[in-house]
Amino acid sequence: AGKYETMKYKGGIVLMNDEHFARLWKGLQLLQFDIPKLWSPEKFEKEIIHLAEKNKLKNARVRLTVIHGAGGLYDAKDQIPHYIIETIQLPESNRLLNENGLQLCIYEESKKAVDSFSNIKHNNYLPYFMGALYAKKQQCNDAIILNASGNICDSTIANIFMIKDGIFFTPALSEGCIAGIMRKWLIEKIRELGFTVNETIITKKDLAEAEELFLTNSIYNIRWVGSLENKNFSNKIIAGIVTELAKRYPHEYF
Secondary structure, three states, X not given: OEEEEEEEEXXXXXXXXXXXXXXXXXXXXXXXXXXXXXXXXXXXHHHHHHHHHHOOOOEEEEEEEEEEOOEOOOOEOOOOEEEEEEEEEOOOOOXXXXXXXXXXXXXXXXXXXXXXXXXXXEOOOHHHHHHHHHHHHOOOOEEEEEEOXXXXXXXXXXXXXXXXXXXXXXXXXXXXXXXXXXXXXXXXXXXXXXXXXXXXXXXXXXXXXXXXXXXXXXXXXXXXXXXXXXXXXXXXXXXXXXXXXXXXXXXXXX
């Protein structure tokens, strides 16, 4: 088993580092790793910054992967972890929101289980891998993943939000979605702007009746969805939200 964390490095800083490392530690404990005493968020942040600078990157996607140590197929000798840090160049962009809406499809062949491990990013999520392959074959930008009840979970790389009648909706953590750092941040900030955000059950029918749809993750911030199968969406409210958040929190996130 393994655990990974995807972060954004920008201008010498690992964005939202406290939230990311808190989620990493929680996942490692859940997966019963023996965390070395010398490990700390400060240690990893320092190594990430050093690697990004060594690779001469100003903006980068960072993937920190932690895997179990030596052992057989079923009888691990120990739970001491090893880790790999990767930094990948991200393109510079002054655009806050994607100009062309994403095209999404729904992946039906494999459903995501809802259990104690559903909310963390680990290396065993076959539905995400197969969903990404399906999206590529369907020439979609991403695929929506369903949970075992057939309700909306998230996409292969992002959390999902919908807007209807001026109210925001996103799948509750109890629906099995990843506990996204950007998801959590946006719920808090959108509520501060005076909007209602409901964490709840969302069905395919609900998505078909939505007025706006968008995806969120720590790398691409907010991306609006232009179409889901035969349904088209606008981005009027989303565009206003992004502009306002960029004004209020230019250094914290955007």
